[in-house]
Amino acid sequence: MTDWTEKYRPDTLSAVRGNDKARDALREWAQNWDDHRKAAIVHGSPGVGKTSAAHALAADMNWPVMELNASDHRGKDIIDRVAGEASKSGTLTGGTSGRRLVILDEADNFHGNADYGGSRAVTDVVKSASQPIVLVANEFYDMSNSLRNACETIEFRDVSTRSIVPVLRDICRKEGIEFEADALRAIAENTSGDLRSAVNDLQAIAESTERLTEEDVVTGSRDTTEGIFDYLDELIKEKDAEGALKASYDVDETPDDLINWIEDNVPKDYAGAELADAYGYLSNADRWLGRVRATQEYSYWRYATDNMTAGVAASRREPKGGWTRYGPPSYWSKLGRSRGSRNTRDAIASRIADREGASIATARNDILPYLASMTHHCRNRDLTVQMAAAYELDEAEVSFVTGSGKDTNKVESIVEDAEARREAAAVEHSGDAFLDAVRSDGDHDETSESTPDSEPANQQTLADDGQSGDDGSANSDADAAGGGSTDAADSDAGDGDDGQSGLGDFV
Secondary structure (H helix, E strand, O other): OOOHHHHOOOOOHHHOOOOHHHHHHHHHHHHOHHHHOOEEEEEEOOOOOHHHHHHHHHHHHOOOEEEEEOOOOOHHHHHHHHHHHHHOOOOOOOOOOOOOEEEEEOOOOOOOHHHOOHHHHHHHHHHHOOOOEEEEEOOHHHOOHHHHHOEEEEEEOOOOHHHHHHHHHHHHHHHOOEEOHHHHHHHHHHOOOOHHHHHHHHHHHHOOOOEEOHHHHHHHOOOOOEOHHHHHHHHHHHOOHHHHHHHHOOEOOOHHHHHHHHHHHHHHOOOHHHHHHHHHHHHHHHHHHHHHHHHOOHHHHHHHHHHHHHHHHHOOOOOOOOOOOOOOOHHHHHHHHOHHHHHHHHHHHHHHHHHHOOOHHHHHHHHHHHHHHHOHHHOOHHHHHHHHHHHOOOHHHHHHHHOOOOOOHHHHHHHHHHHHHHHHHHHHHHHHHHHHHHHHHHHHHHHHHOOOOOOOHHHHHHHHHOOOOOOOHHHHHHHHOOOOOOOHHHHOOOOOOOOOOOHHHOO
16 A cells, blocks of 8 residues: 555645744745855754655756655765765756755754764765755754754654644545544644654554544554653652653663763752662662673663663652752753764874774773873873874874864974974885885896896995995895894884885874
8 A cells, every 4th residue: 555645745835834934944045045055954843744845846846856864874874975976066067057965854863973074075065066955954963063063953843733734634635545533633742742653643544444433533543652751750759669661661762872861960859768769779770781781682671771760669658759950961951062073082092093003992991191201291292103104193183182283383383393204204115115116127237147146236335335245235134124224313214015014103
């Protein structure tokens, strides 16, 4: 059976229901795109019509559509494709106006190491695009500040019940389904502003009955998700242990997140012995979560949930009343404030891991602290230059490792010296390779005519530079094995493939 959400997707902006203000703002953005040339972020809850509105806009403007999903493509792949489509300006692949619309769905899903730098790269793309781009996102604030500031923002709000009901009624009439008005109203109310879910529920119920009644809706209605703030109020003030546990089943939070919500908000109502007991149960829950992370045995989640919900509710010694201002976990805000530093750390660790043949975790936890101690405040300048050259660090990254200010003359001069060191090493090694080839051609005839006791000039030079005996034979053998002088002065040139010093030079 055809999916009704696709079958009845609006094909023009005027057919988009429940978000007239956002719909008009999107149309105005498109009509004036040549004046501002900015991308648009269309954000709001799932199922409120964001992607459908973008496609309907393209149909109204007669723009061909290129749609990509940030969840289906990773980092460089999707960025390259967005950049490629956004940079095209010819009329051969465009609509009547020479335009095409690039839709990047779930654009808030750039996260984790796999997408490091992805958000910044997309920001650069949308700033320089020669085609209109719409970024569709559920969580607006999961996107970077720079990306949000580079775009116009249009918010789609939850669709009201009175806007959902006419959509369901039209579908029923087109499909020839008999219905009660109260049944359609019940579907709309149960889906909490999610128009797509309402259409899906209507189709699911209509497949099992000839006439849609309110009783059918009550029997087949989906489980509703309870808001976290309502649940905290029930857990801390109202429910007993069993009720708190059962209510947690309807909360759309993983145990890892739920424990952070409870931990931060329990002290606002609990005190003394009941707070101590509550934290005892939260401590037990945290142990179980640690076992889940260590063993990947997710059946342990239920023990963590038992402790953090039933245990905390059972810790209540007296009734709680009134209104309490609950808030998101402070741990999340700390992560947000430290995101830039963590990204810098992970980028350096990745570079170290590639060069030293170690894992990223080893580079981050073991090697980076070691480098930071040796180059603290750039006191050992030569080592700091070697480190910056080896791992191609910029001012911000040198500042991160050494603890020095990134705008200081000291850090800037270190980065300049490191860059000069890399360039000199590259020229030196590429030059040697060229000259060796020339020498081998030029020395061939001379060598063929020389006596057995003679040796090529370049070989004699190596022997003279590293002689350790009267006849230099020991050094000739060492040079042939790839050894040579081991003096500290010679170590700066490095023997690596790229001529840069690695971690071994620091030890």
